[in-house]
Amino acid sequence: MERRGLDFVVLNQGNANLTDLYRTHIGDWPKFYKMDTLSKAGFVATELLLKNVGERRCDSEEFIRSRAIVLFGSTASLCADRNYQETIQDKDNYYPSPALFVYTLPNIVTGEIAIRNHWRGETSFYVLEEPDASQMAFHLACAFQDADTESILAGWVDSRMNDDFQVFVTLISREDAADTGWLAGQLQLMINNLNK
Amino acid sequence: MARLIRCIADNVVSPLGTTSRSNYDSVKAGRSGLARYESMGNITTPFVLSRVDRAVIDGLCAELGIQGNYTFFEKFLLCSSVQALRDAGIDASSERVLFIISTTKGNVSLLGQSQEGVDQERVLLAKAAREVMRFFGNPGKPIVVCNACISGVCAQIEAMRALRSGRYDYAVVIGADEQSPFIISGFLSFKAISDEPCRPFDKDRKGLNLGECAATVVLEASDGKKSGWELVCGAIRNDANHISGPSRTGEGSYLCLMEVLKECHRGELAFVNVHGTATAYNDEMESIALYRAGLIDVPVTGLKGYYGHTMGAAGIMESILSMYAVRDNTVLATRGYREQGTTYPVSVSSETRECNGSEFIKLLSGFGGSNAALLYRFVE
């Protein structure tokens, strides 16, 4: 019997407006408006995925400790870096912004998702040269070496400029990651959709 | 049985020395790299920083045969890794060798000022990592761990896992950050930087100092027990509380400690090397996590008073110095500490102490609610 493919959500600036999606499908998390584009993209895609798969918020200690977040990207926080750099570049207009500075770390998007969902498992952000299905599958499989981790919210998220983004997210179980070749195939499908 | 992971070579380049040994000796002698700066670039607020002399790095590059159009950050990574790999005596160009870079901001200073002969794309972390791997002729795909201040511990955990998977025989874990006006101005805007040398865990602590360091560990996977430093286990956990403020309950750090304690022989635990940034919230949070994990009586030591917060290098350099300290039966003095300044009285001291035991825990926490810990054990 053929194995059922992974559910995933893919969004990019060509086919999605993050603020519209937030207003239509989420709406109860005003912190969204404070996020940088990278975090907005990761946050909205995750919310939509959890809705699609019908996962309810679960606060059992066992569950929240078993859910990890592992995201990959190539630009990391470049967009936020540029925004922050603008606040310090000019001597006569030098007002470093703490609200922009905090997003100059790409793992903040993993933190935003963890806070929203109360997940206390591992959170990691890895920077790669490009979306590479086999490289990502390998490192995701490695993450399950942590015996407490039972599932991973995984994906790719990039943003070079404000309102420019490519993101996909999926949910991976321990069993899914055991077959690294199959997992890489699934990730490749998502990567193929990144720019569509 | 899981493959055993051993540290076979290490290096630290900092204002206190260009080898691990010279760094350890400097710290034990009480020397600090911290110095006060009145300004830098557009920054006009005074701050204390541990900064590497650029001429020392250039001299080291010449000595080690590192030539080419490299940024300071890339030179820094190379100065440390070339020395560690020379000591390891392995073929770094093999596909069985994994490179993992740990940094928070890499070449971000290129955004403020471009550099002749350096492609602007090297502001992308994996592109900078590629330059380092190219130097060694390594054919692999670059991977950079970018988990804020816990990156150095995460990079070692990821290396351990990759080695256990069987795909690699060696992992080269290199961490560094350049303290440009970008990072300094940001932490100043957070009102997190002290204009005096920092005072970890002290009641008068006023904030952190930033610092520059590059550090490398070379890890080897083996199927049988061998003498040396074994990386036993590690864990990464999130507070799920706030993106910049540490958890009031120390939840993530507590969970990390409980995880590594599963593998720890308590009688062999020499000390916990903490994050100890000397901000009000971080040190308080760590004291709560240590208390909750039942570690209140275990000696605690922090190195920020010697190095400042070295960001991407912190988890690696602080692990290496801990290895030297355990072998020397020493709990290094926590420079800057005077009087208890946390709710729970952790066992921290301004004096060097003697210790027994063959294991230590390295603990870190950072922005994004992230926390990480790992356990090293010396095997006779």
Next chain:
Amino acid sequence: MEELILKLKQEIIEVLNLEDVKPEDIDNDAPLFGEGLGLDSIDALELIVLMEKNYGIKLQDPAKGKEIFKSINVMADFIQKNRTR
């Protein structure tokens, strides 16, 4: 003073990205932090930047912000007395 209060509210909404909040939603005497607007420690730091950038007031000690950011009225009053631009 009325004018300053309205301007201040608009600036706060913009700087802190309070997208769904209108100036009239902010009570002049209600605490800015705690309940209501859902502001956090980063917002407090950003208000310190706002005071410097728009009114030339430098606050070195973030703890002092706690008193000044008690309410819009308190904040406007402080700005009125200390502004340099």
